[in-house]
Amino acid sequence: MQHGSCPKILVSFGTRPEAIKMFPVVHALKADGAFDTRVVVTAQHREMLDQVLQMTEIVPDVDLDLMQEGQSLDALSSRIITRFGSVLDVERPDRVLVHGDTLTAMMVSLACYFRKIPVGHVEAGLRSGNIYSPWPEELNRKVTAIIADLHFAPTQRARQALLAETIADENIFVTGNTVVDALLETRRHVIANPALASAIEPLLKRFEGKRIVAVTAHRRENFGEGLTAIAKALAKLAQRDDIAIIFPVHPNPAVRKAMRPLLEGIHNIALIEPLDYPNFVRMLDASELILTDSGGIQEEAPSFQTPVLIMRETTERPEAIEAGTARLVGTSEAAILAAANQLLDNKHDFEAMASKVNPFGDGTAAQKIVGILRERHLPQVGSSRVRVDATPQVNLTFRTSAA
Structure with missing residues (x-):
């Protein structure tokens, strides 16, 4: 001292x-x-x-x-x-x-x-x-x-x-994990002051009546074939008329190069710029399912009772897998599509994941x-x-x- x-x-x-x-x-x-x-x-x-x-x-x-x-x-x-x-x-x-x-x-x-x-x-x-x-x-x-x-x-x-x-x-x-502190406090502030998350609201209104699937993808180990497979899976998933996909696209050029050619112009996919944290929290809160290769979302989403499909081959957060709040699906186009459709179509499987307690903390x-x-x-x-x-x-x- x-x-x-x-x-x-x-x-x-x-x-x-x-x-x-x-x-x-x-x-x-x-x-x-x-x-x-x-x-x-x-x-x-x-x-x-x-x-x-x-x-x-x-x-x-x-x-x-x-x-x-x-x-x-x-x-x-x-x-x-x-x-x-x-x-x-x-x-x-x-x-x-x-x-x-x-x-x-x-x-x-x-x-x-x-x-x-x-x-x-x-x-x-x-x-x-x-x-x-x-x-x-x-x-x-x-x-x-x-x-x-x-x-x-x-x-x-x-x-x-x-x-x-x-x-x-x-x-x-x-x-x-301090991310649970940040998430819960931000959610309280957004509920008290909706203007904090006003950027995402027009998009949620546009997709009103749809089941929101939130997506993030930016991991370096997925660059190339992995990101391409993810994009192809999302394009096929978007053929469902009951969902809408919101995808804040990471600014890394490798991510944008993989995603935009395959996903731009699909009516129920919104490729948007990265969101500030209150708008991101509002998106998570409004989502029914999350597809991600991010680490943090594996910790955040369970606080909102939102199932997570992890588009990676490994995870350093196995607690989410063990607790049943997330599933590891890899980057195979077929595996991503099958896992997403299973949760969207099978109410029992969906609720089994959504009902689990967040293993990463209480805020x-x-x-x-x-x-x-x-x-x-x-x-x-x-x-x-x-x-x-x-x-x-x-x-x-x-x-x-x-x-």
Whole structure:
């Protein structure tokens, strides 16, 4: 701890998913008041990150603005570690918090390691068992785990994965996933102020009476044949007259090149620009079925009792499979189509998935994390290992999107 002052914690992230999952932590830390909390963003994704920053009224203390068009992974990695290292030399924090499995998480952790600065890893312990699927995320999170001294695991399975890698039990804390905090709080704000999600409403009105199927697809390991097969499956699924497909298309050119030629012009498929988070939450809430290769949606959708079909060969979130909230269907055109039609046509199978409890948490993860940080950095506040009650309830603030 810095002598004579509050412990300084840097919260770092660089992508939209990280920002969504970390904003509850930022708000909880600042509401607690026991820490000097500073936010440093790498902006490895620029526009999509800014949507979340604007919505949650988080103004970064340092914005490295590292995104470059067509950037390679190695070039981005070198920029993150050197630029963030310079920030660490100026800020000299007592701890840095990183999230998940991005290049930002791994390279920030390495920069901290070189300076012997402690790292706390939010959403620790996810594993697929294959460093090339998801790629490069699996290696990113494994390297981060080696460096971190605090591991905030979303589930018991994640804890077990860390124990299997010889992480000390006393440094692992099962908190739930902060994305559930973000999701539930955002939904409450959208219900109270529908204008927050006004961008998606005309589309929902256009498809009124249809069963909404929400789709996301952007994983690097699916580039090429995988994305093409997904697009073909969606085109055939859209032949049903009882559904409408809403697909916020990732800005990566490889995704757009695969999707637009096969899906544009189909009357009940809406290929739209990426949504800000309130509109995205509203879309999920209105959906009857979700097809995705994303990780986060596997954690979010069960809170809305919405079945998820995972268009990947592996998942680092097997809890969703075990709980029955999601099914792994791969990227075969036939398999995707068969699984979607089964759920849409078989009420028993659909309700069996929709009725399951979300295995990823109850919306209190950020409070638990702050309690653990108090225990580690302010041990005088109590003797229990985790003091969740040391953190006040957090009222997140939101701004209406300019959409």
